[in-house]
Amino acid sequence: MSAVLDALCVVFLLGGTLFTVIGGIGMIRLPSFYTRCHAAGMTDSAGAAGVLLGLCFVAEPLVAVKLLSVLAFIWLTSVASTHALVKAAYARGLRFYDEQPIDLTNKRPQPGAEDRTHKRSGEEE
Amino acid sequence: MELLITVTLFAFLIWMAVVIGRQRDLFSASMLTGIFSLICAGLFTVMDAVDVAFTEAAVGAGISTVLFLATLALTDERERRPEHTPLAAIGVVALTGAALVYGTLDMPAYGDPSAPVHTGVARHYMERSWDEIGLPNIVTGVLASYRGFDTFGELGVIFTAGIGVSLLLSAGTPELTPGAPPPPPKSRAPYVREMPILRTVSKALMPYILLFALYVQAHGDFGPGGGFQAGVIFTAALILYGLIWGPSAVEAFARRRLVERATAVGLLIYGGVGVTTLTLGHSFLDYSALSPEHPQHGQHWGIFVVELGVGITVSAVMLVIYYVFASRPKKDVSPMRQPLPLLGGACVGDVSTEDAEADS
Amino acid sequence: MNLVFGAAAMGLLVTMALAMFRATVGPSAYDRISALNAFGTKTVLLIAVLGFLSGRPEWLDLALVYGLCNFVGTLAVLRFSKYGSLAKDELASAEDEP
Numbered sequence: 001m002s003a004v005l006d007a008l009c010v011v012f013l014l015g016g017t018l019f020t021v022i023g024g025i026g027m028i029r030l031p032s033f034y035t036r037c038h039a040a041g042m043t044d045s046a047g048a049a050g051v052l053l054g055l056c057f058v059a060e061p062l063v064a065v066k067l068l069s070v071l072a073f074i075w076l077t078s079v080a081s082t083h084a085l086v087k088a089a090y091a092r093g094l095r096f097y098d099e100q101p102i103d104l105t106n107k108r109p110q111p112g113a114e115d116r117t118h119k120r121s122g123e124e125e
Numbered sequence: 126m127e128l129l130i131t132v133t134l135f136a137f138l139i140w141m142a143v144v145i146g147r148q149r150d151l152f153s154a155s156m157l158t159g160i161f162s163l164i165c166a167g168l169f170t171v172m173d174a175v176d177v178a179f180t181e182a183a184v185g186a187g188i189s190t191v192l193f194l195a196t197l198a199l200t201d202e203r204e205r206r207p208e209h210t211p212l213a214a215i216g217v218v219a220l221t222g223a224a225l226v227y228g229t230l231d232m233p234a235y236g237d238p239s240a241p242v243h244t245g246v247a248r249h250y251m252e253r254s255w256d257e258i259g260l261p262n263i264v265t266g267v268l269a270s271y272r273g274f275d276t277f278g279e280l281g282v283i284f285t286a287g288i289g290v291s292l293l294l295s296a297g298t299p300e301l302t303p304g305a306p307p308p309p310p311k312s313r314a315p316y317v318r319e320m321p322i323l324r325t326v327s328k329a330l331m332p333y334i335l336l337f338a339l340y341v342q343a344h345g346d347f348g349p350g351g352g353f354q355a356g357v358i359f360t361a362a363l364i365l366y367g368l369i370w371g372p373s374a375v376e377a378f379a380r381r382r383l384v385e386r387a388t389a390v391g392l393l394i395y396g397g398v399g400v401t402t403l404t405l406g407h408s409f410l411d412y413s414a415l416s417p418e419h420p421q422h423g424q425h426w427g428i429f430v431v432e433l434g435v436g437i438t439v440s441a442v443m444l445v446i447y448y449v450f451a452s453r454p455k456k457d458v459s460p461m462r463q464p465l466p467l468l469g470g471a472c473v474g475d476v477s478t479e480d481a482e483a484d485s
Numbered sequence: 486m487n488l489v490f491g492a493a494a495m496g497l498l499v500t501m502a503l504a505m506f507r508a509t510v511g512p513s514a515y516d517r518i519s520a521l522n523a524f525g526t527k528t529v530l531l532i533a534v535l536g537f538l539s540g541r542p543e544w545l546d547l548a549l550v551y552g553l554c555n556f557v558g559t560l561a562v563l564r565f566s567k568y569g570s571l572a573k574d575e576l577a578s579a580e581d582e583p
Contacts, residue, residue, distance in 0.1 A: 010489050013534075017496035020527070024503035027523065033515055036507065040523040043500060051493060051530045055537055058486070063542040067533065070548050073330075074526055077556035080326040081522050084563050089515045092566075126491045126538070133498050137505060144509045152565075153514050156521050159558055160508060163528045166551070170532055170544060179547055186525060187554030187561075194565040323560065334553050341546065348543045358550060361557050368560045 009057040016050020023047060034096055037086055044078040127171060134168045149204045155193035162186055175349040176264050179341075183357040188443060191364055195450035246271075259421040260346045260428070268351065269428040273410040276431075277395055280438055284392050287442030291385070294449045320369065327369045334362035342436050346425075352432035356439025364447055372451045381448055384441050391438025398430050490538040497531045518562055525555035 019042060026039030052071040056064045141161045148154040162185025169178035233240035250267050258266040268276055338359035345351030367375040402414040412427025413420035501524060508520035529548045536544035 006486065009486075013489055013493050017493045020500045020530070021496050021503075023523075024500035027507045027520070028503055033513060033519075036516065037519050040504075040519045043523055044526045047500075048526060048530060051497075052533060054493075055533055058537070059542060063545065066542075066545040066549070070529065070533065070545060070552060073333075073549065073552045074529060076326055076330065077552060078522060078526050080322055081556060081559040081563075082519070084320070084323055084560070085515060085518055085522070088563050088566055089513075094513065094515065126487075126494075130494060130498065130535070137501065140505065140509075150514070153517050156514070156517050156562060157508060159521050160505065160524050163525055163551070163555075166547075167528055167531060170535060170547065175544055175547065179550060182547060182551045183554050186551060187557035190558035191561040194561050198565065327560075330553070330556070337549065337553070341550075344546075349546055354550070358553070361554055365557050365560065368557070368564050 005057045009054045012050050012054030012057065014054075016047050016052075016054055019043065019050055020047030032096055033089060033094060034086065037082055041079070041082045044082070045075060048074045048078075131168065131171050134164055134171065138164050138168070149206070151197055151204055152194075154204075155190060155197065158193065159186060159190045162189060176351065176354070179349045179354045180357065183354055183361065187361045188357060188364065188447075191368075192446065192450055195447075195453075199453060257420070258424045258428075260425070262346055262348060262350075264349075265345050265351055265428065265432075266424075269431050270412060270424055273399075273412075273427075273431065276435070277399070277410070280392055280395055280435055283442050284388055284438055287388050287445050290446050291449050294453065324369055327365055331362050331366060334365065335359060338362065342432065345432055346428065352435025353439050355432075356436045356441075357443060359436070359440045360443035360447065363444060367447065367451065372448065375444075376448065376452075379444060381445075384444050384448070387441035388438055388445060391434040391436070391441065394434030394437065395431055398427055398434075402427075487538060490534055494531060494534050494538060497527050497534065501527045501531070514566070518559065521562075522555070522559055525551060525558075529555075 023039045023041075023043030023046075026042070027036050030036045030039055048071060052067050052074075056067050059067060138161070141157060141164060145154050145157045145161065148157065162181060166178045166181040166185065169175070169181060237243070250271055251263060254260070254263045254266045254271075258270055260266045338355045341350040341358060342352060342355035345355070363375055363379065366378070398412070399410040402411050403409050405414040407414035410427075410431075413423040415423035415426050417423070504520045504523045504527065508517045508524070511517045511520060529551045532544055532548045532551065536542050536548075
């Protein structure tokens, strides 16, 4: 019985970690803000579910209840944060195709990938 | 394994410190400070200091970010480029750092049982704590009973910080001065239904955060927790309420004068326990006076009441600081006030959805 | 079993490094907010895994606190970016809107 639980724990834990790492890679490589938000959201929902459910299988009952409540809080809060973030960015005027992917291989500046945070209306620094 | 995790977290810490130092945009810098706090809390956890990690997480992840942003609302959002290269400052700092590193070469190894810190009072605490105090969490026993006077001083420091901030930041605004009569209530405008998802999530979460604060307060004897952490978490719940419904909604619930008086009440509770033990014939804060035939019960009662005082004062002080920061009206600090540097120079509050769609 | 916990912890540290890269580089401030959010959740998971790695599951209280306080911090950031200060009142803003 405990071997089955251990095996389940390993499967869920490694699966959750895999989703988390894939989401992390997505946060770097995806081209625009909204796609990167999706990747970050994947780490929060699928990655957290995998890791915490995996830990539930090898925990005592009270600790398993705590783990499940942590999972419920993460699902509730981080999803709401991502929603609020995306809504705020859209209300500010950020649109889907606003950025080019960051080229890690060669150093030529990409067209349109200028740093928009430092633009002023005709003001020099 | 733990060595690898510790080294990695320290490398993250250095990386984040360099990035924060190079930031000119203070909004991003305050967010990166949140990441810095989380890394610190992770490090404390790996090194087995769980109570400290608890407090660092509660304060650094929530309250610090709120206060930094409240400060940013009152000042510029970009740091001005310095006019000179501070070579002399860099030299002095590098020299001092090198001297400190040279000093640490002589220190005993981490966890060495023959180090002075482990052979002195700490051994007494670890060996005698179960018999004298009887709590599973030795840290709470040391904090509240063996070193109770130090903790009393810390609480005094927190109280002083609260009234100091309150006095300094409300200078010149008569309605914010401590002890001033409450401002007249604003007229009841029609209820603006924005952010429905955030409202619902916050309404669902707040009772659990408050309950969790009470749990942490009471559970400090058996696991990580105690009065300091509980006070901070309680105020985090009220700040969450204030972030969605506005600071005046929080003030309607916890009136400013009541909260200001509560800052003193906690400290008085703590001191009151000490005076009680004095009048019962023992030394100041010697809790075994509270039940002479069972000194352990006296210790439990003493620690319970004292932690309650700590929780009340910490929570009230954090709330006072939030009130003072968050209700200051936004002023134009400089004539060249920069627009919010989030995207292409959009100014605060001037982009509505229709305009944004007309642009693209 | 400890090996699996260690591998999970390593994976989480790698993800934290990737999120920090996005926080360092991210062209807009919203990228940094998103990275901060992800970093906070990864810290929660790391604490949970480390608790099991060292045989002390009482550290889950910590994970709960992080999860809750991270939300408060992110909300403060978003409210600041929307209104420019934290002092806007829900009831008063209805009279201020044109």
